[in-house]
Amino acid sequence: MNLRPAIAAAAVAGGAIAAYLTYVHYAHVAPVCTTGGCEKVQRSSYAELGGVPVALLGLLAYIAVLATTAVRGVAAAFAGAVLGLVGVAFSGYLLWAQLEPIGAICQWCLGNDVVISVVAVLCVARMLTEPGPE
Amino acid sequence: MRRNRLLLLAAAVAAAVIVVVALIAVGAGKDSKHTVTGASPRSTHAQLFTGVPQRGATLGSPAAPATLTVFEDPQCPFCREWNENALASVIGDFVRPGKLKLAYRGVNIIGPNSEQGLRAIYAAAQQNKLWNVVEALYDRQGAENSGWITNRVIRAAAAAAGANGDAILAASWSPSVTAQLRAAAREASAIGLPGTPTFIVQRPLSKPQQLNAPLDASGFESALAAALQ
Incomplete structure (x- = not known):
């Protein structure tokens, strides 16, 4: 089963969320929010990593995942899986940050959590099933 | 396989x-740039506010035709960013020439430790040192809800700001400080405060308007100048 189109679609969806949050960060505008905590999360110290917005890092990661879907082979599948798993683990850390130290939930972050989980599952499935030289 | x-x-x-x-x-x-130590990383507070009238929560001439109300939380890293990057320029170009006065509104949006800082800030207003203490606390800002706002930090910030730390701590839980905190919270609620920092510009004979601006000096000043026209 060719999973690359599904991974690409999920990466585009995740990239759209990350792009919006990156725009919100640099434009210093309030994100559209129904959970009430988006701006608090966006303006917390957890929204940056070494001075770089985590939303921008997420956008770059989704672009990288998208790039792996353009290439056949186990190496590209492995790279996609690593990116997906890194994304899931880091999103889990940020979810903890929202629930504990920040004390606010951002709907865009929750949406990203869902998308990155889908991406990770698909990328791992692709890595396990991608035709290779073995 | x-x-x-x-x-x-x-x-x-x-x-x-x-x-x-x-x-x-x-x-x-x-936060790699800031620590929670008692030592002040900056010594520019005195110059920043020297010669600028300060009364209670207001900085600048009471006769200034326009008011910029600033909603902040002492734990908010973006508030600190604005204070560090843009406040000096705003004071130099708008407040000192008498075009604008600044009104501080401290609100707790981050956590219980913010209230301790806000109480100290409003207590400093009784010494007309509110803005100095706000700056000095930002110099010592730690991670959100890490408990960095302690009596020790408040005393150190007060000393750096040229204020009486013991008097600030003594007044922190006074009814007048509580009243100011509640008034700021009501004001924030009335405008549907989206977060901090939030800036409200009030020009003569005009309705207050929220200023959406970058937090750097040039970007903020451009937006402020446009809003004041």
Whole structure:
């Protein structure tokens, strides 16, 4: 089963969320929010990593995942899986940050959590099933 | 083949764990530029506010035709960013010439430790040192809800701001400070405060308007100048 189109679609969806949050960060505008905590999360110290917005890092990661879907082979599948798993683990850390130290939930972050989980599952499935030289 | 792929999966998981641990160690949620020590990293507060009238929560001439109300939380890193990057320019170009006065509104949006800082800030208003103490607390800002706003930090900030720390701590829980906190919270609620920092510009004979502006000096000043026209 060719999973690359599904991974690409999920990466585009995740990239759209990350792009919006990156725009919100640099434009210093309030994100559209129904959970009430988006701006608090966006303006917390957890929204940056070494001075770089985590939303921008997420956008770059989704672009990288998208790039792996353009290439056949186990190496590209492995790279996609690593990116997906890194994304899931880091999103889990940020979810903890929202629930504990920040004390606010951002709907865009929750949406990203869902998308990155889908991406990770698909990328791992692709890595396990991608035709290779073995 | 199946065994090789499972080994590959294990390698991917291990790589992901290493990367994420490194990312967290690098600093998500940490503030590399600021510490919670008592020493002041800046000594410019005196120059920043010298010669600028300060009364209570207001900075600038009471006769200034326009008011910029600033809603802040002492734990908010973006508030600190604005204070560090743009406040000096705003004071120099708008407040000192008498075009604008600044009104501080401290609101607790981050956590209980913010209230301790806000009480100290409003207590400093009784010495007409509110803005100085706000700056001095930002110099010492730690991670949100890490409990960095302590009596020790407040005393150190007060000393750096040229204020009486013991008097600030004594007045922190006074009814007048509580009343100011409640008034700021009501004001924030009335405008549907989206977060901090939030800036409200009030020009003569005009309705207050929210100023959406970048937090750097040139970007903020451009937006402010446009709003004041």
